Amino acid sequence: xxxxxxxxxxxxxxxxxxxTRRNRSAELKPLRLYNSDGREMQPFTPLKEGMVGLYxxxxxxxxxxxxxxxxxxxxxxxxxxxxxxxxxxxxxxMNITDVGHLTDDGDEGEDKMIKGARERGxxxxxxxxxxxxxxxxxxxxxxxxxxxxxxxxTEHIADMIxxxxxxxxNGFSYLSGGNLYFDSTKLADYGRLALLDRQELQHGARVEVxxxxxxxxxxxxxxxxxxxxxQAMTWDSPWGRGYPGWHxxxxxxxxxxxxxxxxxxxxGVDHIPVHHTNEIAQSEGAFGHKWVNYWVHNEFLIMKSGxxxxxxxxxxxxxxLVDDGYDPLDYRYFLLGGHYRSQLIFSVESLDAxxxxxxxxxxxxxxxxxxxxxxxIPQSSxxxxxxxxxxxxxxxxxxxxxxxxxxLAEVWGLVKDDALPPAERLAALLDMDxxxxxxxxEAGQExxxxxxxxxxxxxxxxxxxxxxxxxxxAADEIRDELASLGWKVVDTPDGPRLEKA
Ligand code: AMP
Ligand code: ZN
Numbered sequence: 126x127x128x129x130x131x132x133x134x135x136x137x138x139x140x141x142x143x144x145t146r147r148n149r150s151a152e153l154k155p156l157r158l159y160n161s162d163g164r165e166m167q168p169f170t171p172l173k174e175g176m177v178g179l180y181x182x183x184x185x186x187x188x189x190x191x192x193x194x195x196x197x198x199x200x201x202x203x204x205x206x207x208x209x210x211x212x213x214x215x216x217x218x219m220n221i222t223d224v225g226h227l228t229d230d231g232d233e234g235e236d237k238m239i240k241g242a243r244e245r246g247x248x249x250x251x252x253x254x255x256x257x258x259x260x261x262x263x264x265x266x267x268x269x270x271x272x273x274x275x276x277x278x279t280e281h282i283a284d285m286i287x288x289x290x291x292x293x294x295n296g297f298s299y300l301s302g303g304n305l306y307f308d309s310t311k312l313a314d315y316g317r318l319a320l321l322d323r324q325e326l327q328h329g330a331r332v333e334v335x336x337x338x339x340x341x342x343x344x345x346x347x348x349x350x351x352x353x354x355x356q357a358m359t360w361d362s363p364w365g366r367g368y369p370g371w372h373x374x375x376x377x378x379x380x381x382x383x384x385x386x387x388x389x390x391x392x393g394v395d396h397i398p399v400h401h402t403n404e405i406a407q408s409e410g411a412f413g414h415k416w417v418n419y420w421v422h423n424e425f426l427i428m429k430s431g432x433x434x435x436x437x438x439x440x441x442x443x444x445x446l447v448d449d450g451y452d453p454l455d456y457r458y459f460l461l462g463g464h465y466r467s468q469l470i471f472s473v474e475s476l477d478a479x480x481x482x483x484x485x486x487x488x489x490x491x492x493x494x495x496x497x498x499x500x501x502i503p504q505s506s507x508x509x510x511x512x513x514x515x516x517x518x519x520x521x522x523x524x525x526x527x528x529x530x531x532x533l534a535e536v537w538g539l540v541k542d543d544a545l546p547p548a549e550r551l552a553a554l555l556d557m558d559x560x561x562x563x564x565x566x567e568a569g570q571e572x573x574x575x576x577x578x579x580x581x582x583x584x585x586x587x588x589x590x591x592x593x594x595x596x597x598x599a600a601d602e603i604r605d606e607l608a609s610l611g612w613k614v615v616d617t618p619d620g621p622r623l624e625k626a
Contacts, residue, residue, distance in 0.1 A: 161420040178387030180379040183219040186256035187241030191440035193426040193433045200465035202269040206560045218382045219272040223253035249357045266453035268562040278374040285377040291411040302337035303350035309342040319398040345370040372403040390417040423465045455480040461529040488580035489540045493551035512549040515539045
């Protein structure tokens with residue numbers, strides 16, 4: 126059983142209840158996060174004790190999510206699971222951008238939803254539902270927890286209109302050329318997240334020129350003039366029939382479900398200069414006070430050939446990796462090998478390495494289970510000092526701005542340390558996987574025999590290759606690895622054979 130309910134994590138013969146974790150959290154060092162708003166590491170302090178309001182910018186559903194988008198959601202899942210590990214109840218809200226928006230981040234470009242619908246011969250509503258379903262299938266395959274609330278932009282138009290009315294009342298908007306604009310000059314610290322320097326920005330330097338704007342940093346709150354004759358998604362509003370500006374939905378929906386001041390907002394770094402800058406401007410302009418305490422931004426997954434782009438096409442999907450024989454969780458392992466604030470280069474070689482590493486961990490876990498047999502697995506509070514120290518180091522890595530590469534190194538340190546009792550290693554590994562979400566046990570139990578056989582055969586083959594190449598050190602290392610899994614290599618005239626140690 127998974128711990129998706131947030132209430133308990135129960136595996137074959139281990140039970141850590143949430144209350145135990147909450148007690149243990151008293152021993153944990155405070156969680157620290159890098160806050161893009163201020164550009165520094167900060168201790169995390171929630172607005173309400175024990176609770177976190179978390180908002181993640183969701184997918185635009187006019188195409189499949191590419192594996193770069195899925196990097197973002199995987200790291201936010203790690204953020205959520207880490208917060209839960211540190212004892213917080215997380216209210217996780219994510220929007221679904223199903224309103225047609227423009228292919229450019231500014232106010233120009235082609236409507237993405239219409240483009241997607243045209244290319245696939247569907248209506249815009251059908252295209253949005255089709256790719257929303259595909260997105261949830263992808264995140265489920267990556268073992269990403271579903272948000273507590275997933276909200277569609279098209280179902281919250283009234284909330285967006287309400288927010289714009291507040292902006293209008295507070296003097297932050299103006300009508301021009303049929304559209305309603307946000308007046309960026311009215312907000313004293315407009316652009317603080319992106320460290321924008323208003324003086325340096327020349328008219329037209331950042332976005333294409335829109336003659337209706339008073340200032341190039343102004344942005345549309347409500348469109349009534351669409352340049353698309355076939356605009357399918359429009360609604361009545363006090364400013365005429367039309368549709369909302371892109372940034373509006375996140376301000377309106379996050380405050381609806383999390384309140385007008387909440388803890389954490391996430392997104393990719395690409396959103397800092399425009400989308401998130403404008404979300405802050407609208408929200409703080411409407412509410413009259415600070416809106417979000419911590420901004421957490423992930424860096425991009427890039428291909429050797431450069432950036433992947435949903436609107437420009439030519440990207441990899443999770444399904445394309447599955448079609449090439451990978452388990453989606455191999456990709457999750459690959460992602461955890463990089464820190465979320467560093468760019469990560471995708472390559473087949475790295476994905477292969479992630480696959481064999483994950484398979485190897487599954488093999489270890491199965492070997493621990495075999496050694497432990499029916500003996501009860503210790504509770505986390507009963508672990509010896511050495512394993513406890515590993516777990517503490519693992520928690521510390523996650524608590525220090527979600528350092529998953531360091532956390533993975535602790536996992537390997539634990540499983541490879543043969544001086545530690547297998548029962549304790551098993552208990553700690555299962556506990557660690559509660560955050561990593563690699564389903565090491567589930568997969569291990571489902572095809573334990575298969576994966577172990579494969580891993581053993583692979584190790585035996587590699588040892589043979591090392592011996593043929595007279596690389597005795599490598600051959601000995603592999604022999605030791607086999608021994609740690611409980612197998613002895615016996616060299617016979619017919620070739621090497623494995624015997625139970
Ligand atoms: P979209 O569906 O295009 O709005 O993107 C969903 C999320 O993925 C946003 O937070 C983007 O910032 C993020 N994102 C887009 N491309 C990448 C990439 N190549 N690597 C990591 N995150 C990305
Ligand atoms: Zn957003």
